[in-house]
Amino acid sequence: MQDQRKPTPRLLGTLRQHFPRTHALTAGAASFALALTMFVSTPEVEARRLSLPVNLSTAEVTGPEAVPATPEAAAGKVEPPAIATSLRSQSLTVQSGDTLSDLFQRANVNAADMYKLLASGKEAKQLARLTPGEELTFHIDDDGALQSLELHRDRLNLIEFTRGEADDFRYARHQREADSYSAYREAEIDSSLFVAGSNAGLSQSLIMEMAEVFSSDIDFALDIRKGDRFSVMYEEKFLDGEKIGNGPIQAVSFTNQGKTFSAVRYVDSNGDANYYTPDGKSMRKAFIRTPVDIGRISSHFNPRRLHPIFKTRRPHNGTDYAAPRGTPVYAVGDGRVIKAGYSKANGNYVFVQHGERYVTRYLHLHQRKVKSGQRVKQRQVIGTVGATGYATGPHLHYEFLVNGHHRNPATIVRKLPKAKSVPEAEMARFKSQTQPLLAQLENYEQPALAQRDTDNNDNSVN
Ligand SMILES: [Zn+2]
Numbered sequence: 001m002q003d004q005r006k007p008t009p010r011l012l013g014t015l016r017q018h019f020p021r022t023h024a025l026t027a028g029a030a031s032f033a034l035a036l037t038m039f040v041s042t043p044e045v046e047a048r049r050l051s052l053p054v055n056l057s058t059a060e061v062t063g064p065e066a067v068p069a070t071p072e073a074a075a076g077k078v079e080p081p082a083i084a085t086s087l088r089s090q091s092l093t094v095q096s097g098d099t100l101s102d103l104f105q106r107a108n109v110n111a112a113d114m115y116k117l118l119a120s121g122k123e124a125k126q127l128a129r130l131t132p133g134e135e136l137t138f139h140i141d142d143d144g145a146l147q148s149l150e151l152h153r154d155r156l157n158l159i160e161f162t163r164g165e166a167d168d169f170r171y172a173r174h175q176r177e178a179d180s181y182s183a184y185r186e187a188e189i190d191s192s193l194f195v196a197g198s199n200a201g202l203s204q205s206l207i208m209e210m211a212e213v214f215s216s217d218i219d220f221a222l223d224i225r226k227g228d229r230f231s232v233m234y235e236e237k238f239l240d241g242e243k244i245g246n247g248p249i250q251a252v253s254f255t256n257q258g259k260t261f262s263a264v265r266y267v268d269s270n271g272d273a274n275y276y277t278p279d280g281k282s283m284r285k286a287f288i289r290t291p292v293d294i295g296r297i298s299s300h301f302n303p304r305r306l307h308p309i310f311k312t313r314r315p316h317n318g319t320d321y322a323a324p325r326g327t328p329v330y331a332v333g334d335g336r337v338i339k340a341g342y343s344k345a346n347g348n349y350v351f352v353q354h355g356e357r358y359v360t361r362y363l364h365l366h367q368r369k370v371k372s373g374q375r376v377k378q379r380q381v382i383g384t385v386g387a388t389g390y391a392t393g394p395h396l397h398y399e400f401l402v403n404g405h406h407r408n409p410a411t412i413v414r415k416l417p418k419a420k421s422v423p424e425a426e427m428a429r430f431k432s433q434t435q436p437l438l439a440q441l442e443n444y445e446q447p448a449l450a451q452r453d454t455d456n457n458d459n460s461v462n
Helices: 009-018 100-106 111-116 121-130 194-198 204-213 409-415 422-462
Strands: 055-061 088-093 136-141 148-154 157-163 167-179 181-190 229-240 242-256 259-267 273-276 296-299 320-321 328-330 335-343 347-354 358-368 381-385 395-402 405-407
Touching: 009 395, 100 111, 121 148, 121 157, 167 335, 181 194, 181 242, 181 422, 204 229, 204 242, 229 422, 242 422, 259 422, 320 405, 328 358, 335 358, 347 381, 395 409, 405 409
Parallel strands: none
Antiparallel strands: 055 167, 088 136, 136 148, 148 157, 157 167, 181 229, 229 242, 242 259, 259 273, 296 320, 320 395, 328 381, 335 347, 347 358, 358 381, 358 395, 395 405
């Protein structure tokens, strides 16, 4: 099954030719630092479900007597240690608005046990912070006394309280790890990235993640054309053979108007995950090109514009993006909010200072999500699109100032500096981590490319 085909020289040449540009973008999913399980697969683009042994660890055990992980637990499911027979078990799913006492009442367990449990240690405080969808399983003896309580936070995390010898409750946390596999999808865009991505089986969040990776290079509101295409390799997470979610994009390439951009995920020696070009340049620029993911430019930067409301010559000092009310508005770069407020003309507005020289302004917001003085990261949501102030409809008015002078937001970012590349000292580490991913992406792509070549040949014969 280990198909280790090397990319053909032709392909490598093609790819190199496409990579000389430097670009960059943010690593959204830095939190998924899962161990990488790679499977070079057949060209079919499906992730495969393999039954592998499940890793289970008892991550933390406290209390008078530590509760050991049991063989039953190691066998697969997150199960607490076996409990004596003749216990009645009841599982309840936390609903919106439920309190712990509601749940105890519903399970017919008396309140005294609840208070005893809550007083058993600081870990029990977690029971006061329940989230809808979590599951509580009560194990109750013949006398109606609570013998143990399990809190299933999600399919990977179980917290357990067990009545001890001294009639107190002992705490244990059990954690499982999902199995990760590489999945691959590719598509050609006919109408929109979202339609093509969805048809290829990508979740909405993966499509967004992909758009985010390339957002310094491609304006997804303006630049996408019929015939653009992408190929993406990402992690899928499985538990007991069942898919429970997606991990981050591992490697991705996007061809926009004939120009191909590629990016690979790299976890650097500080543990930070970011996307880089195959030669180690950051995909992230100091500024992203647009502060909204969806929307179209409804009014360009124009120092001599006729104002739509005032019908007089007034400079349009920014770019307007028409987008539905509520669309998230991002800070285009790391910085500090220097003003966030409301005025009659601007409506709700946010101004962000980036370093010494740059300021960005966001007007007519429906909601502000940040306060004056607050630090913001690139792509942090600072507000939502609205029509407050002098606005004819929901849109974002966005300004970019360099040393106090208005510049065209649609073009300035290309001229500005990039985020840092992989340092020379870390290049070997970068290569060893990323080259297998890029090779695998190329392997997946090959059958499709070969097919395209065949098509081209046919055309030339005709
Ligand atoms: Zn405007």
